[in-house]
Structures are given as structure tokens and as C-alpha cells.
Amino acid sequence: xxxxxxxxxxxxxxxxxxxxxxxxxxxxxxxxxxxxxxxxxxxxxxxxxxxxxxxxxxxxxxxxxxxxxxxxxxxxxxxxxxxxxxxxxxxxxxxxxxxxxxxxxxxxxxxxxxxxxxxxxxxxxxxxxxxxxxxxxxxxxxxxxxxxxxxxxxxxxxxxxxxxxxxxxxxxxxxxxxxxxxxxxxxxxxxxxxxxxxxxxxxxxxxxxxxxxxxxxxxxxxxxxxxxxxxxxxxxxxxxxxxxxxxxxxxxxxxxxxxxxxxxxxxxxxxxxxxxxxxxxxxxxxxxxxxxxxxxxxxxxxxxxxxxxxxxxxxxxxxxxxxxxxxxxxxxxxxxxxxxxxxxxxxxxxxxxxxxxxxxxxxxxxxxxxxxxxxxxxxxxxxxxxxxxxxxxxxxxxxxxxxxxxxxxxxxxxxxxxxxxxxxxxxxxxxxxxxxxxxxxxxxxxxxxxxxxxxxxxxxxxxxxxxxxxxxxxxxxxxxxxxxxxxxxxxxxxxxxxxxxxxxxxxxxxxxxxxxxxxxxxxxxxxxxxxxxxxxxxxxxxxxxxxxxxxxxxxxxxxxxxxxxxxxxxxxxxxxxxxxxxxxxxxxxxxxxx
RNA sequence: UGGGGAGUCGCCAAGUUGGUUAAGGCACUGGGUUUUGAUCCCAGCAUCCGAAGGUUCGAGUCCUUCCUCCUCAGCCA
Numbered sequence: 265x266x267x268x269x270x271x272x273x274x275x276x277x278x279x280x281x282x283x284x285x286x287x288x289x290x291x292x293x294x295x296x297x298x299x300x301x302x303x304x305x306x307x308x309x310x311x312x313x314x315x316x317x318x319x320x321x322x323x324x325x326x327x328x329x330x331x332x333x334x335x336x337x338x339x340x341x342x343x344x345x346x347x348x349x350x351x352x353x354x355x356x357x358x359x360x361x362x363x364x365x366x367x368x369x370x371x372x373x374x375x376x377x378x379x380x381x382x383x384x385x386x387x388x389x390x391x392x393x394x395x396x397x398x399x400x401x402x403x404x405x406x407x408x409x410x411x412x413x414x415x416x417x418x419x420x421x422x423x424x425x426x427x428x429x430x431x432x433x434x435x436x437x438x439x440x441x442x443x444x445x446x447x448x449x450x451x452x453x454x455x456x457x458x459x460x461x462x463x464x465x466x467x468x469x470x471x472x473x474x475x476x477x478x479x480x481x482x483x484x485x486x487x488x489x490x491x492x493x494x495x496x497x498x499x500x501x502x503x504x505x506x507x508x509x510x511x512x513x514x515x516x517x518x519x520x521x522x523x524x525x526x527x528x529x530x531x532x533x534x535x536x537x538x539x540x541x542x543x544x545x546x547x548x549x550x551x552x553x554x555x556x557x558x559x560x561x562x563x564x565x566x567x568x569x570x571x572x573x574x575x576x577x578x579x580x581x582x583x584x585x586x587x588x589x590x591x592x593x594x595x596x597x598x599x600x601x602x603x604x605x606x607x608x609x610x611x612x613x614x615x616x617x618x619x620x621x622x623x624x625x626x627x628x629x630x631x632x633x634x635x636x637x638x639x640x641x642x643x644x645x646x647x648x649x650x651x652x653x654x655x656x657x658x659x660x661x662x663x664x665x666x667x668x669x670x671x672x673x674x675x676x677x678x679x680x681x682x683x684x685x686x687x688x689x690x691x692x693x694x695x696x697x698x699x700x701x702x703x704x705x706x707x708x709x710x711x712x713x714x715x716x717x718x719x720x721x722x723x724x725x726x727x728x729x730x731x732x733x734x735x736x737x738x739x740x741x742x743x744x745x746x747x748x749x750x751x752x753x754x755x756x757x758x759x760x761x762x763x764x765x766x767x768x769x770x771x772x773x774x775x776x777x778x779x780x781x782x783x784x785x786x787x788x789x790x791x792x793x794x795x796x797x798x799x800x801x802x803x804x805x806x807x808x809x810x811x812x813x814x815x816x817x818x819x820x821x822x823x824x825x826x827x828x829x830x831x832x833x834x835x836x837x838x839x840x841x842x843x844x845x846x847x848x849x850x851x852x853x854x855x856x857x858x
Numbered sequence: 859u860g861g862g863g864a865g866u867c868g869c870c871a872a873g874u875u876g877g878u879u880a881a882g883g884c885a886c887u888g889g890g891u892u893u894u895g896a897u898c899c900c901a902g903c904a905u906c907c908g909a910a911g912g913u914u915c916g917a918g919u920c921c922u923u924c925c926u927c928c929u930c931a932g933c934c935a
Contacts, residue, residue, distance in 0.1 A: 276872060285874085324935055359934060420933055427931055431860045434931090465933050475861040477931050486933040505935045529862055529930050558864085558928090569935095611883060613871050617864055618928055625869070625884060635897060670897075701895080710893060743893065756893050828894045856895040 277614040279339070279555055283317060283347055283520060292317065292519045292550055299387055301515040303399060304548040315384070317349035317519045321375070322356045322393075322512070325367035325493070328584045328591040329374040331605075331626070332560040332567045338609040339557070340522055341380040352389040352516055353382045358508045360492035368493070370584070374592035378602045393512050394494040399546075400503045400511055401455065404466060404485055406544040408447045413484065414440055415450040416467050423465075426472070427480050433473035434480045440469065454487050457500045461487050468507070470536065478529045479536075482506050510534045513552040514541070521552045524559040525616065531556070557614050563780040564623040565590040566795055571783075580799060581776070585837070587847050588776040588803050598773060599823055599833030599849030601637070604630040623775065627850045634823060634831040634849065639667045642679060642712075642758045642812040643826035643846075645770060647686040650703075650759065652717060654736040655683040660761075663713045664744060679812050681714050685759040686810040688828075692733050694722060699856070701754040703733065709755035712827070716741040716751045758827050765810040769845040770832070772805040809846075818844040828852065 286292060298310030319340040323329065329337075344351035353375055357363045372390075375381075382389040407413035416439045418426065428434030442450070454464050466485035474480055484507035489500045503511075510533075513521045521534075531554050538551040566572065567590060575581050575589065584591055587598035595605075608629040612621050642665065661681045667674040692703040703709045708718045717735040725731050740747035776799060783795025811826075818824070820839040826832050830851035834844035 281874070322935095326935080356935070362934075416933095423933075424931075429860085429931060433860095462933060467933095477861075479861095480931085483933050488933080502933095504933075509935085525863070526929060527935090531862090556863085611870075613883090615864090615871070617871090619870065622869055622885085628884070631896090640894080669892090669894080699895090712893060714893095748893080753893090754895090756895090758894080825894085825896085828896075830896095852894075852896050854895070 278616065279343065279520070279522060279557065279614060282555060283343065286519070287316060287347065295517055295519070295550060296548075297517050301391060301396070301517070303515065303546050304542075307517060307548060313517060315344075315348070315350040317344060317347050318352065318517050319344050319349065319520050319522060320352040320354050320513065320516065320518050322354045322509070323371050324356045324359070324363065325371060326359070326362040326364075327367060327569045327573065328370050328593055330567050330572065330592060331562060331565070331590045331595065333374075334378060334592060334605045335560045335609050335612070335614075336522070336524075337375060337378055337380060338606060339614055342609075343520070343522075349519075350384045350389055351380070351382075352391055352518070353380075354391040354512060354516065355393060356505070356509065356512070357392055357394045357492070357494060358503050358505060360488070360490040360495075360502065363493055365493050370593060374596075377592065377596055378605060389516075391512075391516060392494050393508055394492060396508075396512060396515055397495060397499055397503070399515060400508060401501075403511060403541055403544075403546055404451065404503070404507070405448065406546055407468065407484075407540060408451060408466075409444055410540065410544060411444060411469065412540050413447070413466055413468050414442050415447050415454070416440070416465050416481075417463070418465075420462060423483075427477065428472070430477070434477075436472050437467075437481070440481070451485070454485070454501050455499075457489075459487055461489055463487065466501075468533075468537070470533075476529055476532060478506070478533055482533060506530060506533055507537065510537050510552070510554075511541070513554075514538055514547045518552040519550075521554045523554060523556055525556045525618075526559075527554070528556045530554075556616065558616055558618055560612070561618070561620045562590065562623055562626065563620055564775045564777050564782075566777070566782050571795060574796075575776075578796075580796065587771070587773050596821075597833075597836050597847065599634075599831060599847055600630050601633055601823065603633045603637070607633060620781075630850050631831070631853065634825065636670070638823045638825045638831055639674065640665070640669065640827050641815055641824045642760055643770070643815070643829060643832070644686040644688055644758065644760050644765075644810040645772070645807060645826075645829060646689040647760075647810045648689040648692065648730065649732045649762065650685045650687045650692075650717075651732060651734050652683050652685070652737050653720065653734055657683055659683065660763075663742075665713045677814055679713065679814075680761045680764045681711070682761040682763050684762040685711070686762050686765055687733070687757055687759045689730075691757040692719075692722070692730065694730065702757055703735070703755065707755070708738075708751065708753045709757055710741075710743075710753050711737075712756050712758045713743045714759070715739070715743075716753055760810045760812050762810070764813045766813055766816045768809055768811050768815070768843075770807050770809040770848065771835075771846070772807060772848045774803050774805075775800055776803045811846075815844070815846075816842060818846075820844065823849065825852075 295313045296307050296310040297313035321340045341351040426435040467481040470479045472480045541547045585593035585597050662678045664676040696704040715737040717737045720734045722730045723732040778800040779798040782798040818834040823833045831849040832846040
């Protein structure tokens with residue numbers, strides 16, 4: 265037998281390699297889980313954790329989720345699913361000034377929409393960092409008691425100056441050597457509201473000369489009188505991310521804490537903190553470990569929270585769920601589908617290399633799943649009349665159109681054929697360009713699912729614009745009859761009976777930005793370019809289209825392929841029963857360059 | 859300029875302890891099928907792994923030097 269290499273598992277990446285190794289070595293085998301988050305004592309009373317690994321998706325509820333978050337969601341929830349683990353949804357709500365319930369709600373919605381949940385057996389793994397404030401306070405006191413933290417009286421400005429620079433060491437604060445008793449007293453006073461916002465701050469005591477600036481006594485607790493969406497006015501001191509996040513992970517028995525690259529420099533503090541708290545008996549080994557991956561960069565969109573907020577607040581878009589926005593709420597309204605996100609995240613992989621993904625890669629993923637899932641319908645978006653002059657005036661004839669060419673079991677539906685039809689303006693050319701094989705004078709074309717017709721001419725208005733096209737049909741050539749192949753034509757155009765058509769509003773969306781990297785580069789006079797100048801002025805076109813009658817019954821969020829055009833969805837918000845309006849999700853690929 | 863990361867086909871990305879022909883996907887290019895110029899099918903697509911040296915029977919994988927890019931100086935996350 266030859267020694268063949270084991271096949272590389274699909275979707276292999278460096279994080280899976282780490283998990284594989286950890287599992288193989290039993291790194292987390294001794295973990296216990298009491299059913300809820302808690303400290304060492306709490307967990308020690310629990311059972312061996314049935315979850316092989318625990319991951320978490322920890323958004324701050326201060327904005328809407330976007331495509332970049334989808335990458336993280338699929339990574340974390342996907343890992344848990346594939347390794348018999350559990351993934352927690354945790355709101356990292358340690359800064360009350362920016363956070364709100366509105367964001368909490370939209371985030372839970374989006375996670376569910378992508379197909380994930382937090383119910384695992386009998387437990388609900390939906391958590392809030394703010395529910396750990398009591399423990400965090402206790403942990404801070406423990407740090408103080410063990411000489412690992414002190415209360416600083418420097419102003420923010422002084423702290424900044426004394427932190428040093430990238431190349432120069434910082435200077436110790438004058439208050440760095442306060443006694444444990446003094447620190448404890450002051451910290452309690454901070455908690456009890458005896459000090460003004462910004463007047464005192466709790467810092468960890470590590471090394472002001474560290475080459476890693478994040479280790480120069482980072483701030484861990486600040487005084488901030490602000491109403492918290494979850495804890496109300498209970499606290500006037502709040503922990504910093506740096507301090508809070510490792511603790512959240514540890515209390516939840518997270519094994520693999522996965523975040524983006526910009527937190528790499530934070531990892532030494534993450535480990536330092538957890539070790540100190542383990543020494544103090546508050547946490548037990550094995551402790552969670554942090555791993556970092558490259559965040560998503562997508563061409564033709566902006567994903568920074570600041571820019572998204574600006575687009576919404578300055579009303580360049582209609583709201584957080586504008587179909588042109590890369591938010592998950594917007595994507596959903598646009599007609600993008602969860603399964604497409606799954607395909608996309610599988611396809612782009614996970615690594616530590618900074619990369620830019622072409623927006624078309626994302627669109628292709630959506631096309632791919634929509635092609636499989638979406639039923640076909642007929643829509644004329646830019647209508648022009650076609651009259652079949654040799655067809656009886658009051659006749660209505662049934663034609664049969666398959667609902668899905670790849671799924672015959674979905675059956676066919678009837679589309680009525682009459683003498684006067686709507687066809688696509690671009691399907692007729694009086695003077696055809698090279699390679700054009702649709703309707704032209706004297707030319708023949710098939711009316712899809714109907715007859716072959718021969719063009720006999722057209723009418724024009726005073727400006728020379730074509731207003732009506734005339735043709736005659738070949739009675740023996742109806743689709744589905746033996747004679748249908750008697751006349752071979754290359755062109756095949758879609759149509760809708762003018763008498764039966766559903767006249768409907770359709771929004772044709774295009775990219776929000778006309779540049780691959782909005783705002784990148786500099787202006788002629790050397791300033792940074794404003795990303796707003798790259799907004800595509802034609803990112804949406806609202807038209808009145810003529811749709812096949814059955815489309816009247818479409819329900820909000822139903823997706824269809826409008827044949828020869830693309831994928832469209834009945835708008836989630838603006839559709840009314842019996843009167844849906846459609847959004848173009850993405851066009852079909854078009855290999856024919858005019 | 860200090861610390862921490864990253865550089866494999868146009869875009870992503872495997873490549874675990876060095877082992878002989880550098881996965882796969884997307885894109886692209888040919889050809890076929892097709893009542894969507896869609897889909898689908900078939901074929902092609904890196905003598906080369908940021909660069910230059912070196913170690914070795916053998917290097918994308920080890921060593922040295924260099925280059926480029928990202929990231930850190932919030933009482934944001």
C-alpha cells in the first residue's frame with residue numbers, strides 16, 4: 265500500500281489547525297462547566313464541559329452588523345458546530361455612552377437570519393458583559409490587593425504624555441507607588457461616586473518601559489456617570505475593553521477567543537491579566553487563548569463603523585437597512601441570502617494576510633445559491649410594444665413556463681399570450697450591431713415558451729424613437745409542440761401580455777461607490793480624499809416594469825430570477841399583499857459585451 | 859525610527875515534523891450542451907513560492923541579510 269497523504273479537509277485554515285491540535289492533546293479536557301458563566305469556584309462545582317470547544321461572537325451593541333461581521337459569525341459559530349462545541353453570542357457592552365437596545369435587537373436579528381442561535385440543549389448562551397460587572401469589580405480589587413493595579417490621579421493629558429512614544433519609554437506616574445490600602449480606598453470611592461468623571465483611573469501596574477505600548481500600565485477602570493442600557497445607573501465606573509474582554513471569555517469558559525489582527529498587541533495583556541486572576545484563585549486553568557485573523561476588506565464598499573454611520577446620518581442612504589449598504593440588514597433587504605454568505609465565507613477562507621476581496625466574488629456567491637433556489641419568472645423592465653399582426657385580436661392562449669429549469673418537480677405555470685405584448689426595448693434593433701441575434705427587421709426570434717415570430721417592421725415617433733415593433737408569428741412553432749423545432753432560431757426573447765401584465769415598481773440597485781477603494785489616495789493638493797466623493801450617483805434607479813401576472817402574489821422577501829435579467833426580491837418593507845415591489849439583488853452574468 | 863504581524867497564479871488560499879510533478883476555489887481563455895447571450899460540462903491556466911545569498915542528496919518549508927505592506931502612543935472596542 266502506498267503512503268498517500270491524507271486529503272486536506274475543505275476549509276482548512278490556521279485556526280482549525282490549532283483546534284485540531286488542542287483537541288488531540290487534550291488541552292481543554294479538564295474544563296468544567298456549571299451551566300452558566302462564573303468564576304473558578306462556580307465552574308469547579310460543575311460537570312466536565314460537554315462542549316469540546318467554546319467560541320464566542322462578541323459585538324459591541326453600538327452599530328449594525330455588516331458583511332465583515334458575517335465572516336466572524338461564520339468562523340465562530342461554524343467552528344463550534346464542526347467541533348461539537350458551542351458558540352456564545354455576547355454583547356460587549358462596557359461603554360454605556362455608545363450602546364443601546366436598538367443595536368442589541370438588530371444584532372440578534374442578523375445573527376438569527378444568518379442561521380445561528382444560542383440555544384444549546386437546555387442553556388441559552390446569550391450573554392452580556394455588563395452582567396459580569398460585579399465579578400470585574402472583584403477582580404480589580406484582587407489586582408490591587410496583589411500589587412498589580414493602582415489608582416492614578418494624572419489627567420488623561422498627563423497620562424498621554426507620560427506614556428512615551430513608539431520609540432521612547434514612558435515615565436512612571438507619581439501615583440504609581442500608592443499603598444494597597446490607599447489604592448483600595450480610592451477605588452472604592454470611585455465606585456461610590458466620590459470622584460468626578462476623569463479625575464481618577466485604575467491602571468494595571470506592569471511596565472512603563474515596555475516596547476509594547478499596550479503594556480505600559482493600561483487603564484482598566486474609568487469613572488463615567490452614564491446610564492447603561494442593561495445595568496441602568498447601578499455603576500458609575502466601567503471597565504475598559506482591555507480588562508473586560510479576557511474576563512468575559514474566562515467566565516464563559518471560552519477556549520478559543522478569536523478576534524481580528526488589530527488586537528494582536530493586546531494579547532500579552534490578555535494573558536497577563538488572566539494569569540494574575542488565576543494566581544488570585546478567581547479563575548482556573550486552562551485559561552482561554554486569543555487568536556487573531558485578518559478582517560474582511562471588500563472592494564466597492566465601506567465597512568468602517570464611522571463611515572456607515574455617516575452615510576446613514578447624512579442621509580446618503582435611506583437608513584441602516586438601505587439595500588445598497590453592506591449591513592446585514594441592508595443585505596437582507598437587497599435580497600442577498602444567508603446561504604450565500606455561508607458560501608462566501610467558505611470561499612474566502614481565514615488567514616492572517618491582509619487581503620482585499622473583489623465585490624464580484626461576493627455577488628457570484630449570491631448568484632450561485634440564488635440560481636439553485638430562486639424560481640424563474642418573466643419581467644419586462646424597459647417595455648416596448650410588440651404587436652403580432654397575424655394573431656387574432658381577442659385571443660388569449662396559455663403558454664407553459666417551467667418554474668425552475670433545474671427542478672422540473674416544481675412544475676410549470678401558465679403565462680397568457682395575446683396579440684399585444686411587452687418586450688424589452690433592447691431586444692429590438694433596427695440596425696443590429698455585429699453579433700446581435702435578437703429581433704431585427706426581417707429577422708426571426710422565438711418568443712420564449714411561445715412561438716417563433718418574424719419581424720415585419722416598426723413605428724417611430726417624431727424624434728425617431730421606436731414606439732411599436734410589428735411581427736407575424738409562425739403558427740406551427742409553439743413551444744412544446746412537435747413543430748417547435750421546425751424553424752431554428754438563435755434568439756430567444758421574453759415577453760409579457762400587455763393586457764395581463766402587472767405594472768410594478770422595481771428598484772435597480774448598483775454599487776454604492778464607483779471606486780474600488782472609496783476615499784483611498786489623496787487629492788491634488790495633498791489632502792486625504794473624502795470617501796463621499798466616490799459615491800455612485802446612479803446607485804439606484806426606480807423603474808416601472810411590466811411583470812407576468814403571477815408575480816402579483818409574491819410575498820415579502822420572496823426571491824425570483826427574472827429570466828435574462830437577474831435575481832430580484834420582493835421588498836421586505838414596502839411590499840403590500842397583492843402589490844409587491846421588487847429590488848434587484850444582482851444581475852445575471854452577461855458574457856455578451858455590446 | 860521601538861514592538862507586534864503579513865508577503866505562495868489576476869483575487870483568495872492549502873501547503874503540520876524539509877522529500878522529489880506547488881492543493882483547491884474564484885476570475886480568465888478555448889470547446890461542447892442549452893427555448894435564459896444564464897446555468898451546466900470538458901480542457902487550459904505558477905519550472906515557481908517578496909528579493910538575494912547560504913545549509914542540504916533534496917527547501918515554499920531551515921539559516922542570514924534586505925525589501926514591501928499592515929498594526930500599536932483612547933479614561934473607544
